[in-house]
């Protein structure tokens with residue numbers, strides 16, 4: 295969060311552009327979010343393996359929570375009774391929550407979709423739950439989320455055009471209902487519409503235009519990072535971006551690798567979230583300026599060098615690869631913690647570099663130089 299007086303409203307300020315790339319900030323009552331921004335995922339009220347002061351020190355201005363997981367455990371009403379998610383997990387910056395639809399479809403069993411919403415069985419204890427656009431907004435409000443998502447239906451790719459059209463139109467009807475339900479929430483919070491439409495350009499354009507007409511404070515691009523090749527994802531961003539208002543933030547859901555982030559920023563995306571840095575950290579995969587380093591590999595067993603001696607992150611600068619390899623081999627929790635910390639920091643500095651490069655009109659060079667570093671590998 296940048297040192298400035300928090301706003302009492304939600305707004306987006308564009309500071310500079312370089313081609314289709316943009317840099318600026320989102321203002322919220324809990325502080326500013328510098329964009330392009332990477333939002334660490336804190337699914338069940340924790341960014342797995344990190345303390346929130348490490349998340350803040352790494353440069354994150356905002357973190358994600360998740361409606362689906364938190365409604366099941368500990369329960370939205372319980373979080374509200376305990377003062378809301380910021381108090382519960384001791385993070386005083388902005389929080390964005392997903393609406394739960396995507397997680398219902400990817401995690402729960404025995405689910406039934408209807409116009410009204412989706413009923414499903416908890417993957418935790420098998421209990422039945424109902425999620426409607428109105429209930430999802432109510433839950434996100436109970437959690438106290440600063441940026442909320444409409445309930446939508448995300449189809450897996452590949453899918454038929456008919457399937458993509460059905461889910462896109464349902465999501466538009468749910469966008470209206472979500473926005474209406476959101477009107478009772480305190481000032482300063484925002485709800486984003488979510489663009490759907492599979493990999494069908496005409497459906498994507500129709501979805502973006504219809505949501506733009508509903509005048510949301512921000513827009514998510516959903517239905518991507520669901521197994522499609524990167525070029526399909528990038529093509530859909532290029533299709534959608536021109537139909538979204540330039541003065542509102544664009545959030546690409548669930549993305550992605552460092553390469554995905556740089557290429558999507560170049561096409562006009564402002565906000566990202568992905569479990570990649572922390573999930574990879576638990577699988578011994580480090581993202582660095584020199585590319586990916588798999589610390590399971592025996593070649594690190596006697597390497598005294600840190601991951602990146604020039605970094606200002608202790609996890610990247612102070613621990614030898616030999617030590618990280620040892621921790622990984624022994625399946626010690628500190629291994630996952632240090633590599634997750636390193637990865638969160640790497641993703642934050644990747645976005646900080648992008649913001650500076652766009653402001654200086656040299657984003658294309660920044661991308662080229664960053665990719666050269668990855669290709670040069672770890673000399």
Ligand SMILES: Nc1nc2cc3nc(NCCc4ccc(CCO)cc4)[nH]c3cc2c(=O)[nH]1
Nearest residue numbers: 392393396448516517518519547548569570573
């Ligand atoms: N409401 C809503 N939420 C979404 C979340 C998403 N998250 C993704 N992708 C995440 C995929 C993803 C999953 C795991 C890993 C780690 C691999 O080691 C990386 C990416 N796509 C998504 C699409 C939507 C969407 O349309 N609507």
